[in-house]
Amino acid sequence: MLAKTLLSLGLWLQFAAGQDTPKRGPQPSLSGSEGDLLFLLDSSGSVSNYEFSRVKEFIWDLIRPFTFGPNDVQTSIIHISTTPTMEFPFDRYLSSGTVQQAIRDTQQLMGDTNTGKALSYAKEKLFSNEAGARPDVPKVMVWVTDGFSTDDISEPMQLLKDMGVTVFIVSTGRGNYLELSAAASQPPEKHLHFVDVDDLPIITKELQDAISDAVQANRLRAVDITSSSFRLMWPQVLSQETGYYTLEYSPVDDPSRKRTKQVPGAHTTLVLSDLSPETTYQVALIPESNVHYIPPQTTKVTTLAGKMCTTLSGWEGTTELTHAASPGPQEISPAQVLISKSKPHSFHVSWAPTPDSVTGYQILYGPLPGNSVELLEVDGSRNGTVVGNLVPNTTYLVTVTAVYKSGQEKSLSAKACTQEGE
Template sequence: GPQPSISNSEGDLLFLLDSSGSVSYYEFSRVKEFMWDLVRPFTFGPKDVQTSIIHISTTPTMEFPFDRYLSSGTLQQAIRDTQQLMGDTNTGKALSYAKEKLFSGEAGARPDVPKVLVWVTDGFSTDDISEPMQLLKDMGVTVFIVSTGRGNYLELSAAASQPPEKHLHFVDVDDLPIITEELRDAIRDVIHANRLHAVDITSSSFRLMWPELLSQETGYYTVEYAPRDELARKRTKQVSGSHTSLMLSNLAPETTYEVALIPESNVHYFPPQTTRVTTLAEEISPAQVLISESGPHSFHVSWAPTLESVMGYQILYGPLPGNAVKLLEVDGKHNSTVVENLAPNTTYLVTVTAVYKSGQEKSLSAKACTQEEGSKVRHLRFEDMGPNTLKASWDSADGKVLGYRVRCRRQTGPSSVISVSPQIHSVLLTDLASGTTNKVCVKPVYKTQAGKGLCRVVHMQPATEAQGYKHRQRA
């Protein structure tokens, strides 16, 4: 869904992008999407966030200076237009180059703003990274590492900023969206740390946070806040010098507030700090209903958001067509349930109703399909058929199969999808370059939905070794 914009964040954010030949075109494209998703909510500008990309290749290259793209639209296009360079994975050389650029006015970097490095890697480097990475961290750069391959945990956890559980992520390239929000929040924490900022923003409240400037003995803080369009409606609160946060509540939804923090002290002078915070739209629940983990006799229903104003949820479900419905009740703190004892290969209408404490009710519906019994391919295996060619075979799936869909995701070259009739249980896969790792998935197709796929990763031996392949089960 749309992200609330993140403003009052000042920092230089540098992506270290593995652009070498060890990364497939598909992986490179997914990483570019991930980079854009990560930065999309930030506000860009000379007083906000600036970002750049350095390619890891034989020779490191800067895609664009920090101060070139100062709007979301132009930055998104620049990330989309970024081309893979291929070449060697000289990460150490790229880190030394990054150290120069992160502190270079010519590269558009700014003095005295937080510096963040996000290194996206398949876990492989041809040169040493420990020394240049340590130099970067010694200069105050916060290092986040996202490993999409089989990187050495000890080496990468030493390279990332501490603690590694906050700064190091291991994730398959297809699952990058899972970590986007957590990583974005961690980056925001770094570039917010020394300024007045808001957290826990809702439609009617937010919490102000600020650095420790005063103490109980040296003074107090005055907080002034008002809607930007009605500054005459200014409200004032005072808290002791020992505070570093304050919750503001009873605010209007979808309203931008101007906020000032004034440290009052007879000992030191601290200039006022200001920020601008926009409350969220008044939330309604459920705003979305998601069906997942569908089996022959059950499926999982989840919904969002969960609100304090909701007392409980009612889940009505019944087969289509028909008017036989059953009811499940879930308390307001939960946002999911499992619906069981269902008929296989059947479409159900599921309606989630939020019952508010005020007595109001809001409903949203979704369709769900149960699987056919045993709707999974079994025993996927491979046979070497000569240079760059494999034969993939499988045992038939249960139920009334209309056909099979075979997807081959090549490390180099395009992905392909082959559809075959239900009587055919093998296909030839060609153009599998030696030395590459490729992913093959076979899915049965039924009248109402696709069945569960079975995937395996196939490694083609380099041409110098004995011809052939290795394969391993992929969970």
């Protein structure tokens, strides 16, 4: 243990002093990639100097194989602090050597952990022409966090993902899984990593490969893959004036179920929904240009396992005040209801957030369609429970209600499916 501690301290001091990091052997160059890669770096006072230096070393190692340039990968860093700060724009450093030196020179700012502000800053400022971002290349963000934020991240993160940004999250140990899995691109097992700050090298190669997949140039690709949907993204080769796209997709093993959509030429992304679970789809994007021939792009996408059940996010039950007390701080409904570990006769229900002002949770569940409803009551300190004695291969409506000390109640519902079996 002492030897490991001394070795880690030595590496930290060496990196902090701007010296070369230890050689880890040659790495293959990841050429043929084109994209804007943003690192959201927790620079607040909740991170120790040691942790900050280890994260810098991790980022330094992560970008080593990429080729940087105006027609390759560009990168930038935003500091999470009291006020978001851009360390450097995308188009400032256009070689591996200058990028790596800029990362070495990055200094911690301290201050509050206002991650939500940094995300909003990224949307409004950084992914723009003035910050050197390019309009027609893939956008990737890697957020390295200790899991703590003093402001809300859900809305600004969703706005970034709606812009087509692929979000990877690396938490060094204290993050809320429900919150972070909702914030990362889907599926979370490919975009969310929990790892101790001293073990970051363990995930370097896996994350390099995932980023490389996301920034492959001139390629039709799928992100946010679920059991019933995925989002397609492609480089812009048309405009509203020069043509449109014909999109064709069908299950590989049943081409007769082919569907066709017409997509405006200015679009570079589209969500396909109402798909079958565990099914591989053949997708073809055909540019219909009125200027010159542009070859079609194709890809295959496999949906995740599970039934076609999705969270009904945003639905709130009615609020009732059971006494005439003066109103306190605004109570909020559960922001997320997650169904997992589905079996023929049970599934696990979890929710977030879990405020201290909640005295308990009520879980109402019943089959769809149907009028029968069962009730479970859970202590306010818990954020999940198992619902059992269910019927196999059945869809249930699950409603989680937070009961507050003030008497208010707030609810959120989701659909859940039990698996086939006896």
